[in-house]
Amino acid sequence: MNQMQNFTKGFFKENPVFVMLLGMCPALAVTNSAVNGLGMGLATTFVLVMSNFVISLIKNLIPSKVRIPTFIVVIASFVTIVDLSMAGFLPGLHEQLGIFIPLIVVNCVVLGRAEAFASKNTLGSSIVDGLGMGLGFAMALTMLGAVREIFGNYSFFGYKFIDADGILVFILSPGAFIALGFLIALVNQITKKAKA
Amino acid sequence: MAKKESTFLNMFLTLLIVTAISSLAASAVYNLTKGPIAEVARLKQQKAIEQVMPGFTSYNEFKVMPETGKDSLIFFKAFKGEEEIGVAINSYTYVGYSGLIKIMVGFQPDGAIENVEVLVQKETPGLGTKMAEPKFKDQFVGKNLADFNNHEILVTKDGGVIDAITAATITSRAFCDAVNRAYRALEENKKENK
Amino acid sequence: MEYIIIIIGSVLVSNIVLANFLGICPFLGVSGKLTTASGMSGAVLFVMTVATIITWLIQNYILDPFGLGFLQTISFILVIASLVQVVEIILKKVSPPLYQALGVFLPLITTNCAILGVALLAIQKEYSLVEGTVYAVGNSMGFALALILFAGLREHLELMDVPKGMRGMPIALVVAGILSLAFMGFANLVSI
Numbered sequence: 001m002n003q004m005q006n007f008t009k010g011f012f013k014e015n016p017v018f019v020m021l022l023g024m025c026p027a028l029a030v031t032n033s034a035v036n037g038l039g040m041g042l043a044t045t046f047v048l049v050m051s052n053f054v055i056s057l058i059k060n061l062i063p064s065k066v067r068i069p070t071f072i073v074v075i076a077s078f079v080t081i082v083d084l085s086m087a088g089f090l091p092g093l094h095e096q097l098g099i100f101i102p103l104i105v106v107n108c109v110v111l112g113r114a115e116a117f118a119s120k121n122t123l124g125s126s127i128v129d130g131l132g133m134g135l136g137f138a139m140a141l142t143m144l145g146a147v148r149e150i151f152g153n154y155s156f157f158g159y160k161f162i163d164a165d166g167i168l169v170f171i172l173s174p175g176a177f178i179a180l181g182f183l184i185a186l187v188n189q190i191t192k193k194a195k196a
Numbered sequence: 197m198a199k200k201e202s203t204f205l206n207m208f209l210t211l212l213i214v215t216a217i218s219s220l221a222a223s224a225v226y227n228l229t230k231g232p233i234a235e236v237a238r239l240k241q242q243k244a245i246e247q248v249m250p251g252f253t254s255y256n257e258f259k260v261m262p263e264t265g266k267d268s269l270i271f272f273k274a275f276k277g278e279e280e281i282g283v284a285i286n287s288y289t290y291v292g293y294s295g296l297i298k299i300m301v302g303f304q305p306d307g308a309i310e311n312v313e314v315l316v317q318k319e320t321p322g323l324g325t326k327m328a329e330p331k332f333k334d335q336f337v338g339k340n341l342a343d344f345n346n347h348e349i350l351v352t353k354d355g356g357v358i359d360a361i362t363a364a365t366i367t368s369r370a371f372c373d374a375v376n377r378a379y380r381a382l383e384e385n386k387k388e389n390k
Numbered sequence: 391m392e393y394i395i396i397i398i399g400s401v402l403v404s405n406i407v408l409a410n411f412l413g414i415c416p417f418l419g420v421s422g423k424l425t426t427a428s429g430m431s432g433a434v435l436f437v438m439t440v441a442t443i444i445t446w447l448i449q450n451y452i453l454d455p456f457g458l459g460f461l462q463t464i465s466f467i468l469v470i471a472s473l474v475q476v477v478e479i480i481l482k483k484v485s486p487p488l489y490q491a492l493g494v495f496l497p498l499i500t501t502n503c504a505i506l507g508v509a510l511l512a513i514q515k516e517y518s519l520v521e522g523t524v525y526a527v528g529n530s531m532g533f534a535l536a537l538i539l540f541a542g543l544r545e546h547l548e549l550m551d552v553p554k555g556m557r558g559m560p561i562a563l564v565v566a567g568i569l570s571l572a573f574m575g576f577a578n579l580v581s582i
Contacts, residue, residue: 021559024418025503029411062210065202068497069471070214076464077218081225084460088232091240098318099510102463106501108415152322168322173409174571181563185555218464226460266516294404295515 006128010136017140017180018187022108026100027141028176034157037145039093040100041138043086045131047078048110052118052130054078059119071114072105079105109137147179240315241286248302248311249274249284262381265290269381274302282310287378292370294318297327299371301336301378308340312375324367332361332368341379348376393524400528406504407536408570413504416495417537418562427541429492430499431534435527437477438505441470442526445509446519466509467500474500504533539569 016022026044031037054074062070083101086094094101104110113133118126149155152170154162169175245255252274259268270286282305288298297317302310314328326332335358341347350356351368360368404410407417416430445466453459478496481489489496499505508529512522543565552561 021418022415024414025411028414063202063206066207066211068500069211069468069475072467072471072500073211073214073218073464076467077221080218080222080460080463083463084222084225084229084233088229088236091236099507099514102510103412103503103507105463105467106503106506108501111501165322169571171322172320172574173411174567174574176411177563177567177570181556181560181567184563185560188560189555215464215468219461222460222464 007132010132016109031145032171033149034146037141041141045134048134049130050078051075052126055118056126244300247313285378287374289370289374293366323364397528401532402576406529412507435530438530439526
């Protein structure tokens with residue numbers, strides 16, 4: 001496939017959250033607002049692009065049997081970098097995302113792309129794949145966050161459009177599951193119609 | 197895919213080298229961000245003291261071990277010029293719905309509460325998080341714990357004067373626990389310094 | 391007594407899957423059949439408990455004393471990855487049929503955010519070694535409970551008449567949401 005297809009596949013056709021059902025933990029946990037979803041999505045994109053880059057670079061130097069632990073360590077170092085940078089420069093977001101920043105290291109999207117793509121493709125393709133998948137992930141999280149925030153807090157990206165308490169369940173745990181379930185159904189319908 | 201042979205030595209070396217480089221990279225970024233991170237924490241603390249003890253020009257900081265609890269409380273004796281205008285205490289509780297809650301309580305020289313500010317909490321959004329809203333925490337403003345039984349402030353369910361947050365009694369109780377811990381330490385400290 | 395509160399808290403009040411969103415991938419992926427669900431739960435119990443103990447020791451005797459806190463993510467995940475390797479090797483020798491049944495899910499325990507999550511939370515909550523261990527055991531029991539309940543529900547779902555657009559993952563998620571709602575009923579039981 002060409003690089004354009006490589007880049008865009010992460011948005012709908014192979015969207016990590018809606019289609020491949022990966023990276024659910026952060027998708028459910030930090031999407032209580034649109035900005036949190038977006039922040040997490042971008043942080044994950046950074047880790048994804050950087051780890052895809054490094055892993056694609058060193059793929060021929062790694063013995064096959066240790067490749068998973070090696071990938072994980074590479075990913076862990078970028079996660080640490082993101083974690084520290086956010087603590088120093090984006091403290092508000094860092095506090096909101098909390099424990100889910102270090103948990104990027106076990107985000108199945110990141111390890112999944114390293115194993116399925118970066119370890120088998122060229123440097124350029126891997127970076128594009130990382131970018132596409134990462135931004136697709138970010139898009140999914142922002143969408144879920146926006147839905148939950150609109151119904152749960154009557155606000156959008158922090159801008160409150162109805163001055164009242166929203167439907168609380170949407171920003172609590174059950175709301176995350178239910179909102180994601182309906183979003184997946186919706187996306188499935190849209191992609192089915194697009195194919196037809 | 198990988199052109200390197202999976203011998204034990206190769207595997208061990210690869211993992212060792214990758215881990216070493218990762219640790220070095222992490223260490224480098226840590227040193228770069230150490231400053232900003234400390235600054236963020238300092239600013240947050242400064243802002244919290246300002247909100248519970250407005251108008252101070254300087255403060256003395258020292259630690260006090262409370263009667264109950266694993267950690268020490270941090271006292272900030274606030275001064276306006278030469279005059280002591282009160283004490284801001286960084287207090288905590290472990291019995292929040294999601295565990296640790298840290299607050300800053302400002303006490304005037306006579307022991308009345310000037311203001312309370314929430315520093316750290318992980319309570320349920322929309323429920324426990326309401327403790328940071330004026331509707332709940334302003335109930336503490338102006339109260340002097342010396343006026344209550346056992347010198348402690350409680351929610352109405354426990355016979356006290358604080359209206360708990362609807363459906364967030366645990367959080368409300370925890371908040372009171374933190375305030376009480378601060379006041380007890382303040383009393384102890386006053387007694388010791390007499 | 392403290393320990394019983396930790397267990398009740400982690401199984402019911404603050405269930406690792408339904409309230410804390412950790413361990414979702416296996417929760418949705420493995421809960422199809424009751425047998426794989428129980429096998430996975432057992433493996434998680436072992437890895438989660440041992441990992442929490444080892445990472446606690448590393449944090450308190452190596453990382454903190456030497457100011458190496460920033461190496462937490464790297465060291466913790468290495469411990470977990472190695473542990474899973476060890477479990478795989480042991481399981482292959484001791485019980486080949488279980489090893490076969492779990493298949494690809496076994497290495498996936500490494501990416502089970504519940505394991506790393508619980509290890510990190512035990513440090514964050516400043517538990518002692520014993521409290522942390524009890525916390526890990528409690529959380530793996532909570533994980534098992536959520537998994538098994540959900541497996542039962544999904545087996546029922548297969549027989550239901552679900553609208554076409556919602557079949558599969560969407561309805562599973564909605565059901566998980568309702569299960570999560572039910573567990574919120576335990577809210578004021580204890581506080582951990």
